[in-house]
Amino acid sequence: MRTLIFFICLIAVLSIHAQDKLSFAGKQFIALSVANTDSTSRWYEDVFQLALLKEIRTPDNRIHTRIIGNGQLVVEIIQTRNSKSLEELKLNKGQPFNVRGPFKYGFYVRDLAQAEAYLHEKKVVIKHEIFEDQDTHSKSLILQDNNGNLIQLLQELNP
Numbered sequence: 001m002r003t004l005i006f007f008i009c010l011i012a013v014l015s016i017h018a019q020d021k022l023s024f025a026g027k028q029f030i031a032l033s034v035a036n037t038d039s040t041s042r043w044y045e046d047v048f049q050l051a052l053l054k055e056i057r058t059p060d061n062r063i064h065t066r067i068i069g070n071g072q073l074v075v076e077i078i079q080t081r082n083s084k085s086l087e088e089l090k091l092n093k094g095q096p097f098n099v100r101g102p103f104k105y106g107f108y109v110r111d112l113a114q115a116e117a118y119l120h121e122k123k124v125v126i127k128h129e130i131f132e133d134q135d136t137h138s139k140s141l142i143l144q145d146n147n148g149n150l151i152q153l154l155q156e157l158n159p
Helices: 016-021 037-048 112-121
Strands: 028-033 051-057 063-069 073-080 105-108 125-133 138-144 150-156
Touching: 037 051, 037 063, 037 073, 112 125, 112 138, 112 150
Parallel strands: 028 073, 105 150
Antiparallel strands: 051 063, 063 073, 125 138, 138 150
């Protein structure tokens, strides 16, 4: 598949017991399978201000991996010779949710309006402008990376 389009839309609700045992902290991590490691890496480096941490190429060039990151986010980008795009699999690229498994991933930010202004400056494709969800006590927007992957940025609202 051209991209592992999607990682996680961060879990909105955890049980009280689970919150005691499992809580997210520090850096967040995603991994993407893509058609072109270099162009995808450049996009994420530019938009999320990431730097190269590690690069791996197999001797036969069947696999090319770049791991990029900063203090908050690490992205592993892998290009494999035999991967297939949604179109090659005869699936509608505009409806990634029709494939079983994660179809977007998300990150919580401190100031969504500031993040949105930054994304507009970077000319990032915004698929859904800021919207509020009172049930989950959040507001969010959905953007698209250079491969068509969906990324949801969320900000918690005061309950």
